[in-house]
Amino acid sequence: MPTDVENWKSEVYGNEIREHLFRFAEEGYDAIPDDERDAWFERFKWWGLYHQRNGQEGYFMMRIGTPNGVLEPGQLRVVGEIANEYATGPGTNPIFGDAYADFTTRQSIQLHWIELSDVPAIFEKLEANGLSTQQACGDSWRNIVGNPVAGKDGQEVVDAWSVIRELNETFKGDDDHSNLPRKWKVSVTGSADGSGQGDINDLAFEPAYKEIDGEDVVGFNVRVGGGLARNEPRFARDIDVWVRPENVPAVAGGLSALFRDNGDREDRYNARIKFLVDEWGAEQVRETLQEEYVDFELHTAGRDVREEYTYNTGEGERNDLVGVHEQRDGKYFVGLNVLVGRMGAADVLDLADLADEYGSGEVRLSQRQNVIVTDVPEADLDDFLAEPLFERYSPEPSPFMRGSVACTGTEFCSLSIVETKNRQVRFARWLKENVDLPDDVEEFHIHLSGCTASCAQPQIADVSLRGMKTRKNGEAVEALDVGLGGGLGEEPQFARWVTQRVPADEVPGAIANLIDSFAAERDDGESFRAFVDRHEDAELDAFVEPEETDYEDPMLHNTKMTWYPYAGEDGMDAAPPTPADD
Amino acid sequence: MTTRLRILDDGAWLSVDDTRQVSVSELWRLDAPGFCGCDLSDLVVENFLEVGIDGRTVEVRVYGQCIACGTKATTGWVPVGRVVDGAFEDIDRESVLRPRSPKSGQHSPDSGSTGQG
Numbered sequence A: 001m002p003t004d005v006e007n008w009k010s011e012v013y014g015n016e017i018r019e020h021l022f023r024f025a026e027e028g029y030d031a032i033p034d035d036e037r038d039a040w041f042e043r044f045k046w047w048g049l050y051h052q053r054n055g056q057e058g059y060f061m062m063r064i065g066t067p068n069g070v071l072e073p074g075q076l077r078v079v080g081e082i083a084n085e086y087a088t089g090p091g092t093n094p095i096f097g098d099a100y101a102d103f104t105t106r107q108s109i110q111l112h113w114i115e116l117s118d119v120p121a122i123f124e125k126l127e128a129n130g131l132s133t134q135q136a137c138g139d140s141w142r143n144i145v146g147n148p149v150a151g152k153d154g155q156e157v158v159d160a161w162s163v164i165r166e167l168n169e170t171f172k173g174d175d176d177h178s179n180l181p182r183k184w185k186v187s188v189t190g191s192a193d194g195s196g197q198g199d200i201n202d203l204a205f206e207p208a209y210k211e212i213d214g215e216d217v218v219g220f221n222v223r224v225g226g227g228l229a230r231n232e233p234r235f236a237r238d239i240d241v242w243v244r245p246e247n248v249p250a251v252a253g254g255l256s257a258l259f260r261d262n263g264d265r266e267d268r269y270n271a272r273i274k275f276l277v278d279e280w281g282a283e284q285v286r287e288t289l290q291e292e293y294v295d296f297e298l299h300t301a302g303r304d305v306r307e308e309y310t311y312n313t314g315e316g317e318r319n320d321l322v323g324v325h326e327q328r329d330g331k332y333f334v335g336l337n338v339l340v341g342r343m344g345a346a347d348v349l350d351l352a353d354l355a356d357e358y359g360s361g362e363v364r365l366s367q368r369q370n371v372i373v374t375d376v377p378e379a380d381l382d383d384f385l386a387e388p389l390f391e392r393y394s395p396e397p398s399p400f401m402r403g404s405v406a407c408t409g410t411e412f413c414s415l416s417i418v419e420t421k422n423r424q425v426r427f428a429r430w431l432k433e434n435v436d437l438p439d440d441v442e443e444f445h446i447h448l449s450g451c452t453a454s455c456a457q458p459q460i461a462d463v464s465l466r467g468m469k470t471r472k473n474g475e476a477v478e479a480l481d482v483g484l485g486g487g488l489g490e491e492p493q494f495a496r497w498v499t500q501r502v503p504a505d506e507v508p509g510a511i512a513n514l515i516d517s518f519a520a521e522r523d524d525g526e527s528f529r530a531f532v533d534r535h536e537d538a539e540l541d542a543f544v545e546p547e548e549t550d551y552e553d554p555m556l557h558n559t560k561m562t563w564y565p566y567a568g569e570d571g572m573d574a575a576p577p578t579p580a581d582d
Numbered sequence B: 001m002t003t004r005l006r007i008l009d010d011g012a013w014l015s016v017d018d019t020r021q022v023s024v025s026e027l028w029r030l031d032a033p034g035f036c037g038c039d040l041s042d043l044v045v046e047n048f049l050e051v052g053i054d055g056r057t058v059e060v061r062v063y064g065q066c067i068a069c070g071t072k073a074t075t076g077w078v079p080v081g082r083v084v085d086g087a088f089e090d091i092d093r094e095s096v097l098r099p100r101s102p103k104s105g106q107h108s109p110d111s112g113s114t115g116q117g
């Protein structure tokens, strides 16, 4: 039997949701019939709107999908202006203030406290500037990711940016692909650094060479069925297909249609294509694609460049794109660290000005929640880097600042078990003050997700933290499970969950003790990931050693049961009324 | 009047009549000898799997972990609330809860389990 969501989708879904959204915006939030809320909130996601959690009735998270994280000149300013004008609500964040934008792990942008009545005006402004929320959430093609400096990167093997643009134009708003069994996440990477993180997407195109008629042709190998959610992480599987850049849309559309027709619509837990690949095997995926979904002969896989991958691998150069890097055209791109991906609206506007003044005005977003200013001429680099804004968004941050990624958490997300972003900021600051890594270790990735959905991609970090609960002195407190040694690269590896339910206030001490043991017991020059690799879970569990320190955690209580964790009066009965229509 | 019972947000909430009522991450004391070796399990609710109604009692089956012994498993039908005059009322979930084993259940579970994301 199809699920409720499938029934709702078969009634109204895709582009047509927009007219209803605008009608509700016009008539007011209360015009949504009480017995249709679950249905409409599910549908609104397709247009990038996610109802915030209990206690924040009538407020929405809005996700703007920026393909490959590219913000064309002027677009960052538009985002800053919208954040400034509309992304404020009854709650003030003690670290980030009142209006801010979140840069996400899939190169998108999220705004919070959006009211339904403002949606038409926001859409109008976004769309007038070439931006959109279409299919940013919901069961369809999500924002396409890749190496954020595609088209400019000296390490690029094949031009991915033109491919991504074409996929985006083809599959955003295409009714044939607008109602899939579940989300569909695509990555197209053209560089040899692995920064598109294809392995954790439903569909990945990765650079590869194929010998055709005696000549080496550059194109992409295809992998299918990656994803991190629900305690069932999978890396995408090699389906033994190589494709020319111009044939990517046909193969991608074929696979999305294959998923549309064969994915499980009766059980949403089993719906992602990763489970279909489990069931069928890569070979059957390939055969079905060939026989039913493309009308040309597929090539077998070509020679990939995976052994050159560095991004998020835990060793070597270029684990992220922070810092100053030369572009192919001799100009520079500068990766700036945005701690947990959140930037105040005023800073967003300042950054937009600096990008204009020193670069082309273009800005790009990475999958490590950071921003990159492109096209800075060499002669202007020193002045650019001396700008005071970069004291807070540094191109040369401490490893603990640089390595921090955190999801939304109980602040807004209805799934979360614990507070995340502000906690990760406190963790990073404490670690920076109190812990030294061995001198030759320059990067250390700590990812914090509030639940098993894994939006912060915890399983591919050195230290993975995931929201849990435990009792401490008899009281229920927020806790974190600790995993170690995850990373991407030629041979990607998920973190192993070695220590469970560490009360959140003991986590910084646990990480400090772990790093002490690593420093004391590592082989010469050994990376943390390699160190974890050669130890048993029980040995690692012993290294973790939770401990109270002078770190204080103001959010140890059950933040899920508050209407807003940082409010003075945070109880559900103090929740604000739904916003009035204005 | 029918009651709309749904699991939302990938198993994170039980929704009753389009209002989220019971969430994951609650800690329940379960008198459920089959769940783990403890006399009383101290369960973190991690995922709602099924919801059903037995007379007026709203019951769920959940996946979770006993934080006393570490066992991860799925419970039988745990009562979480009652529908009284068409409205949902919480059962006091801070006190000990007694699940029925899945096999003894009479009612058919609501099929409307939904996820998001």
Ligand code: HEM
Pocket: A050, A061, A104, A105, A106, A107, A108, A109, A110, A143, A200, A201, A227, A228, A229, A407, A408, A412, A413, A414, A415, A453, A454, A455, A456, A457, B009, B010, B115, B116, B117
């Ligand atoms: C059923 C609900 C949800 C599920 C299952 C879910 C799952 C995921 C997963 C698996 C990822 C990407 C990790 C990967 O690379 O595979 C992701 C991305 C993300 N999710 Fe969620 N998520 C859910 C709801 C939410 C909500 C309610 C929010 C915030 C209010 C949120 C915020 C994010 C963010 C910030 C990202 C990265 C950004 C992006 O997609 O562009 N998620 N989600």
Ligand code: SF4
Pocket: A407, A408, A409, A410, A413, A414, A415, A416, A417, A449, A450, A451, A452, A453, A454, A455, A456
């Ligand atoms: S990982 Fe969980 S808590 Fe964090 S944003 Fe995703 S769904 Fe919410």
Ligand SMILES: [Zn+2]
Pocket: B036, B037, B038, B040, B041, B042, B066, B067, B068, B069, B070, B071
């Ligand atoms: Zn137990």
